[in-house]
Amino acid sequence: MNVPAEPFAAEIVAVDDHTFVRREMQAALPPPRRQVGIIGWMRENLFSSILNTILTLVGIALVLLIVPPLVRFLVIDAVWTGDNREACLAPGTGACWPFVKAKFGQFIYGFYPIDQRWRVNVVFALGAALLAPLLVLSWPGKKLNAFLFFGVYPVIAFILLTGGNINASAFLLQRFNLIRPLTGDVTVAGLNVAFWADYILTAVGAGLGALLGNARGLARAVAATMLVLGVIILAWDIDFGLQPVETRQWGGLLVTLVIAVTGIVTSLPLGILLALGRRSKMPIVRLLSIIFIEFWRGVPLITVLFFATYMLPLFLPTGTNPDGLLRALVGVAMFTAAYLAETVRGGLQAIPKGQYEGAMAMGLTWGQMMRLIILPQALTLVIPSIVNSFISLFKDTTLVLIVSIFDFLGQLRAAFTDPNWASPVTLYTGFAFAGIVYFLFCFGMSRYSMFVERRLDTSHRH
Numbered sequence: 001m002n003v004p005a006e007p008f009a010a011e012i013v014a015v016d017d018h019t020f021v022r023r024e025m026q027a028a029l030p031p032p033r034r035q036v037g038i039i040g041w042m043r044e045n046l047f048s049s050i051l052n053t054i055l056t057l058v059g060i061a062l063v064l065l066i067v068p069p070l071v072r073f074l075v076i077d078a079v080w081t082g083d084n085r086e087a088c089l090a091p092g093t094g095a096c097w098p099f100v101k102a103k104f105g106q107f108i109y110g111f112y113p114i115d116q117r118w119r120v121n122v123v124f125a126l127g128a129a130l131l132a133p134l135l136v137l138s139w140p141g142k143k144l145n146a147f148l149f150f151g152v153y154p155v156i157a158f159i160l161l162t163g164g165n166i167n168a169s170a171f172l173l174q175r176f177n178l179i180r181p182l183t184g185d186v187t188v189a190g191l192n193v194a195f196w197a198d199y200i201l202t203a204v205g206a207g208l209g210a211l212l213g214n215a216r217g218l219a220r221a222v223a224a225t226m227l228v229l230g231v232i233i234l235a236w237d238i239d240f241g242l243q244p245v246e247t248r249q250w251g252g253l254l255v256t257l258v259i260a261v262t263g264i265v266t267s268l269p270l271g272i273l274l275a276l277g278r279r280s281k282m283p284i285v286r287l288l289s290i291i292f293i294e295f296w297r298g299v300p301l302i303t304v305l306f307f308a309t310y311m312l313p314l315f316l317p318t319g320t321n322p323d324g325l326l327r328a329l330v331g332v333a334m335f336t337a338a339y340l341a342e343t344v345r346g347g348l349q350a351i352p353k354g355q356y357e358g359a360m361a362m363g364l365t366w367g368q369m370m371r372l373i374i375l376p377q378a379l380t381l382v383i384p385s386i387v388n389s390f391i392s393l394f395k396d397t398t399l400v401l402i403v404s405i406f407d408f409l410g411q412l413r414a415a416f417t418d419p420n421w422a423s424p425v426t427l428y429t430g431f432a433f434a435g436i437v438y439f440l441f442c443f444g445m446s447r448y449s450m451f452v453e454r455r456l457d458t459s460h461r462h
Contacts, residue, residue, distance in 0.1 A: 074432060088423040095429040096421070103415040107433075110251015110411055116243055119160040120254055127153060127261075135448060137455055150265065161254075163244035247325040251406040253437070255325070259332055259407070260394045266333040267393070268386070271340025276370065278345055289341070296338035301399055304331040309403040328400050336393050343385040347378030380456045387449035391442045409434055 046056040077094030079087050088096035100107075109117050130149040133139040158164060250258070277289030296304070308331035309324060351374055359369035379386070401410040412430050415421070 073428070084420050085423045085426070088421075088425055093423075093425055095432060096423055096425050097429065099415075099421045099423075099426050099429055100433050102421065103411075103418075106252060106411050106415060107408060108253045110254060110406055111249045112245060112251070112254065113243065113249070116245060119242070119245075123157045123160050124257075126156065137452070160242070161245065161250070161258075162247070163242040247323050250325065252411040253408045255400070255405060256394075256397045256408040258325070259329060259397045259400065260390075262329050263332045263336050263393050263397075264390050267336035267340055270333065270337035272344050272375070274337060274341035275344035275348060278341065279348060293338045293341050296335050297342070301332070301335050301396055302402060304335050305399060305403050307331070324403065325405060328403060328405055332393065332396070332400075336389060339389055340386065343382050343389060344378060346385070347380075347382035348374065350381050351377055380453075383449055383453045383456075387445055391445055394441060394445070395438060408437065 045052075047053045073094045075094075077092060078097055079093055079095070080097050082088065082096070082098035085096075087098055105114070105117070109120055112120060127149075130145065130153055133145045134142070134149060139145070274289050274293055277285045278293065280286045280289070305328055308327040312327055355373055355377065356369065359373045364372065397407050398409040400407050401413070406414060412434050416427060416430060
């Protein structure tokens with residue numbers, strides 16, 4: 001029988017002819033080796049029960065079944081150099097990476113003019129430089145950085161990618177019926193500026209006035225509208241000296257990122273507004289929000305893209321034909337916003353009623369309560385669901401191929417038709433490369449969401 005060691009250490013001390021016994025706690029013994037380190041971790045996580053042990057063994061078997069052949073195809077037996085299909089025709093050949101190297105420019109830029117691809121590279125580099133500080137939570141100057149990324153960067157990207165040449169004078173004269181230009185609507189690299197600016201400028205005053213809800217707000221809205229018009233008048237005839245590039249020449253990863261980033265940036269604010277509208281006490285606002293959300297959630301994205309591409313022009317004024325990429329962007333943003341609205345609404349419903357009552361007791365207005373108290377907590381609760389929607393949006397960009405927009409996967413499939421690279425392994429190599437690219441983007445978003453969730457976690461569970 002093992003007798004546990006005495007937890008106290010006794011020591012006899014004599015002080016002034018008096019004898020005392022001093023007891024002190026002994027140092028704690030180290031834990032058994034089988035409970036710490038890699039062995040302890042495996043016992044706790046991999047072999048803690050019979051079922052867990054079986055699942056672990058099945059997982060190891062699957063890894064041994066899948067990973068070695070995959071590594072052999074992608075790396076060991078792969079062909080790394082070559083000028084055409086002849087390099088990849090030998091029996092037992094693995095991935096044909098010369099095919100990816102030869103078509104890499106097409107995968108990234110589509111049919112964008114080769115001598116103008118530096119503009120796309122500048123857009124990519126500038127976007128990465130402005131996005132990186134936003135992703136670092138402790139980075140200083142967040143407001144300025146956010147203004148540059150969400151306000152200035154889209155304008156610069158639009159100018160660089162399209163050329164940005166706008167004949168504003170013709171637009172204004174046509175808009176106010178002073179003259180009718182013989183050339184019709186003013187376009188910028190395929191974007192119908194006259195049509196879209198017409199509706200935007202018409203809605204600015206009414207929209208801002210309704211948002212602010214009073215006479216002073218209406219005055220500010222009119223001033224903002226006049227400011228926009230003033231900027232256009234000052235610009236009058238904008239010519240940056242860049243070669244115009246129509247959106248139908250775009251393709252590859254450029255189109256994928258444009259659709260994904262635009263959809264993410266526009267759908268989240270719209271989804272928040274729809275979620276607040278669905279919980280509003282104003283019946284008209286709540287009804288309109290419900291109709292919008294349920295309509296877009298009730299149709300598949302393919303239907304939305306077909307409607308935006310082929311049927312939307314039938315409902316627009318005669319002679320207007322918005323750009324195909326722009327129509328796809330609007331459809332994707334609206335579709336994703338409907339799903340994000342329900343995600344955000346779930347987060348709002350999870351906030352205890354005491355948070356609302358405490359905010360009102362402090363004298364905060366409804367806007368201050370939502371901006372400072374409620375929304376930060378609600379969005380923190382639903383970070384995984386929001387990022388899940390973003391990942392789904394990024395992968396759903398491949399559906400634009402059905403409306404003749406060649407995104408990354410579309411350019412990949414188009415490259416398969418090149419007879420110079422027709423080989424038994426070309427198809428598998430291309431899809432393996434596409435899988436790696438999509439995995440890197442989606443895995444990066446997933447890991448970053450986990451990082452943000454840990455940083456914003458204020459609970460005492462850990």
